[in-house]
Amino acid sequence: AQSVTQPDIHITVSEGASLELRCNYSYGATPYLFWYVQSPGQGLQLLLKYFSGDTLVQGIKGFEAEFKRSQSSFNLRKPSVHWSDAAEYFCAVGRFTSGTYKYIFGTGTRLKVLA
Amino acid sequence: DTGVSQNPRHKITKRGQNVTFRCDPISEHNRLYWYRQTLGQGPEFLTYFQNEAQLEKSRLLSDRFSAERPKGSFSTLEIQRTEQGDSAMYLCASSPRLSQTAQETQYFGPGTRLLVL
Numbered sequence: 001a002q003s004v005t006q007p008d009i010h011i012t013v014s015e016g017a018s019l020e021l022r023c024n025y026s027y028g029a030t031p032y033l034f035w036y037v038q039s040p041g042q043g044l045q046l047l048l049k050y051f052s053g054d055t056l057v058q059g060i061k062g063f064e065a066e067f068k069r070s071q072s073s074f075n076l077r078k079p080s081v082h083w084s085d086a087a088e089y090f091c092a093v094g095r096f097t098s099g100t101y102k103y104i105f106g107t108g109t110r111l112k113v114l115a
Numbered sequence: 116d117t118g119v120s121q122n123p124r125h126k127i128t129k130r131g132q133n134v135t136f137r138c139d140p141i142s143e144h145n146r147l148y149w150y151r152q153t154l155g156q157g158p159e160f161l162t163y164f165q166n167e168a169q170l171e172k173s174r175l176l177s178d179r180f181s182a183e184r185p186k187g188s189f190s191t192l193e194i195q196r197t198e199q200g201d202s203a204m205y206l207c208a209s210s211p212r213l214s215q216t217a218q219e220t221q222y223f224g225p226g227t228r229l230l231v232l
Contacts, residue, residue: 004157036223043119043206043225044158090157094219102148102171103221105157 002027004093006106013081014114021076021109023091032094033074034103035065039087047089050074061085086113117141119224121207127230128197135193136227140209147190148221149182150206151175158206164190165212197231204228 005024013019025031032051036044048059055067065076074091088110092103120139128134140147145166150158161180162172166187176182179197184190194201205228208221 034220041228043121044208044223046220046222049220092157102160102163103150103158105159107155107157 002093002095002104004091004104004106006089006091006109008109009107010110010112012112012114015083016080019076019078019081019085019111021089021091021111023074023076023106024072025074025091025093026072027093027095031067031074033065033067034092034094035059035063035074035076036090036092037061037087038090038108044090047076081111081113083113083115086111119207119209119222121205121224121227123227124225125228125230127232129232130197130199132197133193133195134197134229135191136205136207136229138190138192138207138209138224140189140207141211141222143211144209144222145187145212146210146219147184148208148210149190149192150208152204152206152226153202161192161205194229197229199231202229202231 003026034049035047038044047063048057050057050067058064063078067074088108090108091106122137147164149161152158160173161176162182164184167184179195182192204226206226207224210219210221
């Protein structure tokens with residue numbers, strides 16, 4: 001069965017430090033991968049997506065992610081974290097089956113930023 | 116493009132009552148999705164519409180849940196005889212239909228947070 005694993009439930013970093021959030025997926029076909037961010041009580045905002053081509057994708061707010069097929073990973077990175085980045089981050093894989101296109105989400109990583 | 120909107124944003128109800136949520140997708144997006152998100156979890160797929168047709172329902176969607184999308188525009192999700200286990204954030208998303216289906220991106224609304232007492 002397809003699945004998405006985000007091994008880190010909580011991560012704390014200092015403002016200005018670099019960040020890497022891990023995401024591993026299990027999917028038999030070519031994956032379509034997404035990272036979303038969710039602020040408290042809010043919906044999900046798309047940060048970036050990977051469909052094909054260059055395995056390093058750039059997103060909004062200075063985030064980037066790298067697709068590594070050999071490791072089944074799609075880790076999210078940011079070189080310098082800002083206090084406003086504190087939120088919950090979700091990795092998702094898009095799966096098309098039986099005429100339906102669905103996302104399978106990981107359980108999320110909650111980011112705390114220290115001043 | 117005003118984004119996906121959902122109403123109400125918050126709903127508190129007593130166990131056994133019926134509730135109805137509304138989702139207005141981005142205009143001209145013909146695909147609409149409902150997800151449920153419980154505390155500490157990622158969103159889970161509930162159901163999907165293409166235009167007015169409901170094409171798939173998750174096993175999570177018990178017979179107390181019903182969703183409609185009349186005329187292929189806004190959608191409603193109704194929960195009958197609510198239970199405390201229904202407490203969650205209900206998210207709506209929409210996407211345009213592209214020639215390559217698997218490259219669609221879903222855009223999410225702010226969600227409706229339901230608390231069943």
